[in-house]
Amino acid sequence: MNKNLILYVAILFFGITAPFIFPAFKVQLSILCILIVLALTWNIQGGEMGYNTFGNILFYGLGMYLCASVQVGMFFPLAEWTESGGEKTFVHTPAQFFQGMAVGLVVAAVIPTIVAGLIGYAILGLRGHYFAICTLGLGVAAGEISGGIEIIGAGQGFTTPPFPDVGGLESRGEFFYFLSFGVLVLTFIAVRAIYSTRFKLILNAIRDNEDKAEAMGIQTMKYKIIGWMISAFFCGLAGGIMGGLVGYIDSTDVAFDGREMGVFMVLMAILGGKGTLWGPVIGATVFHIFKEGFWTFFLGWQYVALGVLIVVIVIYFPEGIMGWLREKFPERFGETIDEKDRKAQVELK
């Protein structure tokens, strides 16, 4: 426990000082925080509950659109803002921007949670690959439909309010970094708290054998929906921040980007090791570093690299980094190996 405390304090310290140590990478660090949040929340479904979803992107995109719409709609007519052509004459004052952002983030967290509850009731009764394909369909449908709605910019996208001119040039990056880092800390604490309760055991029971879990008297549907709502809450928050950070929302390329973000969150969790607390964090960090390398050095070939990466990780590395570590150093994970077994293993080798 003591060792863990030192680790957490060190990470927190690093997180707070990071934008000042690496001022050039503020945006990258913010995106990393968002990616970790997405991987952590995906892991609640994919890792702990055994429901491999491609649909968390739905809440992410919904949060993005909601946050930006509220931020604009609170002070200006939304339809005129998103109208194509012409100069934008509306400018948010700093107070308006921050108020709008705050209210927008609350809405971006709450509404996806409700939506997750409703959709979850409808589709969480599906199992295995039917659930996976259904959520894949939901994500793509959301992207296609939002791309046809006029008031949120339809095909030409939605420009989020620009950051107001306060505190010099560096303040935008710092604001978004600390916002996303704050959400990351919040998510990590929440997920860790969840994983230390009976709720996690119930989720694991659902993963291991849902019929038996039901036979034991667990209302599996209720817990599945609650689990999805927790994910949706943080995905919505992450989406809202990402919308402000990118500054531009497009229906299929930024918000409901099943081909990128939707796959990334699955991949990050699997790369790190699903069903562990630290797996998604490690996976997202490694993945982000790799991705930035690919995107910089193989510009244009990044999707080819991504496709190959998916195939390689899924086929050859399904246990992830944490799974590999666990096999290598079982004692670190609190697994004790009987002396006799160890001797037998050594003899076998």
Added chain:
Amino acid sequence: MDFMVFQYPMISVQACLDGILLGILFALIAYGMALQWGVMNIINIAQGDLVILGGYIAYFMYLYGIHPAWGVIVAPIIMYFVGVGLYKLVINKVVDRDLFISILATFGISILFMQLMNFAFGADVVLANSGYGTTFLFDSAVVLPNSKIFSAFISILFAICLVIYMKKSKLGRAIRATAQNARAAKILGVDTEKVYAATFGINAALCGVAGALISITFTIHPYMGLPYTIRSFMIVIVAGLGNLPGVALSGMGLGVFEEFADYILGTEFRIGAVFLLLVLILVYRRFKLSRKREYLK
């Protein structure tokens, strides 16, 4: 929203005929999906991308002055080897594993194919002009391009050939035996590895035929693959595995649905409507089954 379609009955006739001709093509792709799902127990997300690749083969023949209809012969031959190669490289490692692994791995292949096609053929929407002209029915109220009729005819021809092949030939019987019980087939001397490779190759060849026909009748684009995958998945879950008339009928139904969605909601919501229909079908079946405390398997 546009309800013209109900005021002018001829538009409905047009939509129905278009939808049926389109649906026959969907059914051909779905048949390939059902084949590999039944035999190898994998769900291939890259199905649509194989279709588009087949379309580009026909399109290239068109570019080099060969009539694109020959693509119907050439595309399946090339695609058969693409399919077998894909099986040898990737698919053989996911056959015995969890279905989600196959979904994710083929999703990776799908992204890879999309981007490679984008590099190789460019991001333009293209079509291979067959020059077949059009047929006018009911005093020119209904316009049917001959290429659509041609493509429906060829699809039916291929489907019939395949059914006969599966029934009569040695390989076809081996494939059906493996689908019933892979272990027993292995014991009785069927080389299941070869059967799997052939199944995936046949599936890819079917996709190649469908793709060549799509490039003649409609348009192709590197990123248009996923909707075809979703359509064929939808047709298979509605019809069930190994139910060929069901596949044909639900394919036509889907085609008609799409044409009407196109007229009523507008073209920009067409793909969205397809994906929403998938969700609705799954939700409907889930509630129907949950009354009996069962779930989709």
